[in-house]
Amino acid sequence: MLTKIIIILFAIYSSVFAQRRETILTYDKYMERIESLIPEMKLTASIESNAYNDLIRAKSSGDVKFDLQAGAIGTQNYFEQYNFLPQSTFRYNGFRIGAGFSGLIPYSGTRWAVKIQHDGYFGDFDSGNISFPFDATRRMVLPSLRTNNFKYYSPSIKIEIAQPILRNFFGKLDRYPIKDAEYQLTIAKLKRMIDDNSVLNSYRKLYYQWVMARKLVSFYNDMIKGAKDFENRAKRGYTNGVIDNDSYQNAIRQTLKYIEARDEAEIVLKKVLRNIRFFIPETNTIPSERDWNNTLKNSMNAKIETVPFLESIQGQMAHQLKLRAEYGMTIIKNNSMPDLSIVGNLSLSALDDNGFFNSFASMTNLNYFVGLMFSYPIGGRDAKAKMMEAYASLNAVSADYERVNRDYKIQIGIYYDEFQSYKKMLEIKKREINAIVSKINTQNEKFKQGRIPIDEIINSKLELAKARAETLNLEYSIIRTVMDYNSLVMME
Incomplete structure (x- = not known):
């Protein structure tokens, strides 16, 4: 008996000591690490640098x-x-x-x-x-x-x-390499912002997936502990002939259901940890639940509304691509002149x-x-071919502009619908949890009086665990939707 007590005390001490050694990594510090180490951002910086060098090279025509x-x-x-x-x-x-x-x-x-x-x-x-x-x-x-x-x-x-004074009128063709390089540099800067924001947004969401997965694992561990106690009581009741075997087996099933759900949450947690291990190699680092609470509060109060396409970074980039194609068309027309x-x-x-x-x-x-x-070249077939290519390119860019504009508006509408639905579903889920808790309290009283079988309590607890897990998922869905919306319109 003394040995068991010592083992239990040692386990408690080890758990407390391990918790004290855990370091909380705030969201801001987490993102600082991501931005300083992420390879994708170095690649986009290199692409922008190349566009800048192309502009310098184009301006060398005036050397x-x-x-x-x-x-x-x-x-x-x-x-x-x-x-x-x-x-x-x-x-x-x-x-x-x-x-x-x-x-x-x-x-x-x-x-x-x-x-x-x-x-x-x-x-x-x-x-x-x-x-x-x-x-x-x-x-x-x-x-x-x-x-x-x-x-x-x-x-x-x-x-x-x-x-x-006609073709290349006052340097129209000579200015083209410079003007085109300026367009490409502007486009490269906008694309870098879009690409960087996209990859950073995935890691922003990953942080809150990390919090959610830890919350679920901790929640199911607590449920497993309570279920095992309940299972032991059911076993004694079955042994003493108070409850039937099917009720005892239902208690065992409850424990196994929690273990299964905990294992699924651990799979999610392991995936998250593998994704961030390159940036967060420390094994004793945990995310901040305070940041989760603050972000959830801000997300609940966020406004998802229509932002004009041309005010978004995606719209600006699509507009610059269209302007570049239109400018190229004027150059082709001038190039075909005598x-x-x-x-x-x-x-x-x-x-x-x-x-x-x-x-x-x-x-x-x-x-x-x-x-x-x-x-003047007699025939002008080369100029005609280039003109046809320019028209085709302009039509393609214009079509892509319309496609991006359409997808942008559709996506904002989707985020709005999801945001409103998730908030409504979260409110309903909280009311459902309160109802299940009240039902379980009543069922416990009835069970003590022998008025209902134990199976009803077990089923209600499973419903409660499922509802609480769904609440966490809904909270994360709200955070994720607001982040995706901000990423789309480049707001943060």
Whole structure:
């Protein structure tokens, strides 16, 4: 007997000690862990980062290009005798230094280029004797022409500008990669919000599933304990011939029913723990029932009402997708037009022997051109095919917009109906529990008086246990519905 008492006391002490070691993890701390470790959010962040990089890459079309060249130049030309010019050799060596800037102004479509070049020539010109026909009997012979070690410098500056005025009107096509990348970045941000909120919402609900499963396990453990006591009393009554075997077996069935329900709740609890073990590896951590109570209270007082589609994140994303497709259509239409541009170029140059730097002052040679350039592909089949693709894409995006809008409105209506029904069912279930408790109290009095069999009490207790479990499920359903609604309209 003493040994049994010691074992019981040790078990009680161990249970109390274990409870003291349990750490309560609040909902806020739980979500902090989820958000800091969840891999899905890192993936969505990477997708948004890629969209941002695409925008930077698109804006690189406006970067200024710098070119630089430096090197040696030279030539050697040999001339056969022609008219009075004898065989001659012209040769030179030299250098060339050049630098230039070119670029595109994407917001106006202007293409420009500025190039500075400087050539230096060092060489000679060697010719034989030059003879001039004087008459049929005499020829005048002049000495040979020879120029050695000549030096000439030839600087030049060239400016070119092209401005489209029909196709790519003031940079409409040049701006497209930038504008499209801006749309895609906006869409990526909205999609990240939707995806992150969706995955976080699943873990928000998981926390309250954790609380509910623990509550159910604890509830059924208490019911099992009471049922076993009741079963033992029924056994003594059966042994003493007070109750029949069928009543005793019904008491056993009551205990087994509670054990079965407890095992089902433990399966749910184990599933929850497996899902959060990556984030909550500690085995002595439990959720906060206070957070359950506060969230249930707030959920009961929540309002589920229609939020305009375009005010929701889903609506904004669908709208941006539609705007992007419509913008792409305007680009395709402009791309199918003829190419007409105002073009112009201006160049200054010189050929001087006054020295490298002094030669710049002698750039008096001026050449320029101002006019129009026109081009158009005959047939335009490529443009027609792209136009058809753009129309098909726009129709698909518009149809998807209508689908998302329809599903959004339907889902809000479903959440509203569920919320109202769950609240009504919860109120009814509470009244049902009160009625069953009152019935059991009356049945206990009747049983003591021998007016009813024990089976009626057993059946009523099973009904009570079922009603209380259903109450917990209804409370969770209310919490879940409000969370899903907030996730849909991005409210929290």
